[in-house]
């Protein structure tokens with residue numbers, strides 16, 4: 001069965017080998033890998049699946065080209081292996097993404113250095129296309145001329161343009177659908193996942209983990225769930241959870257703010273472009289398309305704790321100014337911002353914008369904490385499955401391959417497109433919505449239309465089909481009105497600047 005249902009009474013009667021706290025991509029991949037290793041595992045998410053950091057990524061599956069700069073070959077190989085896995089396992093949701101970087105007179109990023117870097121990258125990753133069908137293969141990178149660069153990216157700064165570096169990464173336009181498909185796949189392999197359930201307390205006896213107290217966020221009732229192993233994959237909250245269940249572990253998470261902007265502008269090219277303002281030590285930004293609009297990231301700001309609620313107005317203005325210097329013809333204004341996707345990521349040092357370089361996997365038992373409690377904290381969506389493999393191996397001693405051996409076939413992808421162009425008939429839309437409601441446990445219109453059906457970039461469609469979806473939920477007229485109001489609020493909460 002590939003269903004995710006929310007029958008807590010039934011779920012809590014079972015005994016488990018493992019409880020995973022957090023339904024972001026790290027928790028979801030941990031569920032998949034644990035199920036593959038034969039563990040009976042349950043994932044608890046206190047809100048909706050994937051609502052937090054995982055929803056806000058730039059949606060790029062990195063091939064790790066940037067790690068050549070720092071000679072981090074193991075990270076390069078890890079990223080490439082994971083990119084190939086995503087392309088092989090989710091051909092419906094992940095595809096190769098051409099990336100173009102215009103080149104100018106520059107000491108480090110010029111035709112010569114980029115040609116050498118792309119050649120080295122191609123050689124080091126020469127096995128990257130094994131097992132991939134032709135349309136998903138990652139071609140070699142190349143240096144192209146100035147005229148071709150301008151043709152592919154007409155707004156590229158023409159003054160001093162020497163050509164462009166063209167390479168390939170991969171993109172997952174609907175990253176939350178991908179996360180849901182990981183949970184459905186886990187369900188086929190015996191994994192259970194429940195949303196709107198918060199792990200509030202660790203149960204232990206004689207220094208060993210016995211399970212957790214789980215609060216049903218929708219009813220307020222508490223349940224005991226038993227398991228000798230607990231994984232804390234609570235993303236930005238993993239340090240707070242570790243502190244509550246064991247003791248503070250600063251290495252788990254020192255927050256740093258990161259954000260992407262969705263602009264009401266056409267994409268700049270068919271793929272992604274990588275741009276940098278010509279002056280000083282400017283940051284590199286990536287821009288590609290999300291739902292036909294221009295999606296640019298990633299801005300960074302230092303923060304000292306988890307209490308922020310997004311970037312400041314000054315932070316966003318500085319980012320737009322940087323982007324406008326990099327692409328003078330763009331002239332992006334704050335009024336063009338449709339939405340800001342932001343989240344907290346682990347920094348290398350307190351108050352730094354430099355992100356942690358490695359995933360942290362912590363066995364609390366080894367540090368004098370409860371035996372059977374583990375924490376995982378990572379910095380990339382791309383490498384969440386590889387982290388989960390290492391985590392499961394450190395818990396069980398079992399080493400799994402980077403393929404899908406031991407997993408059942410991925411279930412047929414859900415039919416989640418409710419757009420009138422794809423299922424014009426109202427009856428068909430209601431039928432599809434009911435299928436998602438029955439099999440994926442959305443609890444609100446926002447869960448259904450934004451996190452299951454990827455309509456975040458298309459508010460008009462989301463609002464136009466909302467009444468049909470209320471019928472699929474069988475809500476009363478009052479409930480439907482309140483749900484539609486919540487959806488409208490979510491969609492218009494495009495960006496409220498924080499005070500500086």
Ligand SMILES: Cc1cc2nc3c(=O)[nH]c(=O)nc-3n(C[C@H](O)[C@H](O)[C@H](O)COP(=O)(O)OP(=O)(O)OC[C@H]3O[C@@H](n4cnc5c(N)ncnc54)[C@H](O)[C@@H]3O)c2cc1C
Nearest residue numbers: 022024025026046053054058060199235343379380381382
């Ligand atoms: C702006 C931005 C751009 C990015 N771009 C990219 C990119 O292009 N490519 C890439 O590979 N990576 C990217 N990333 C990084 C990537 O998004 C993160 O590394 C990843 O999503 C982190 O996933 P997570 O599961 O650790 O955290 P989260 O997704 O935050 O999940 C943690 C979950 O734990 C839940 N939780 C917390 N406490 C409890 C509890 N007590 N009980 C139950 N549940 C609990 C939370 O509700 C949350 O859903 C980006 C990140 C940001 C912020």
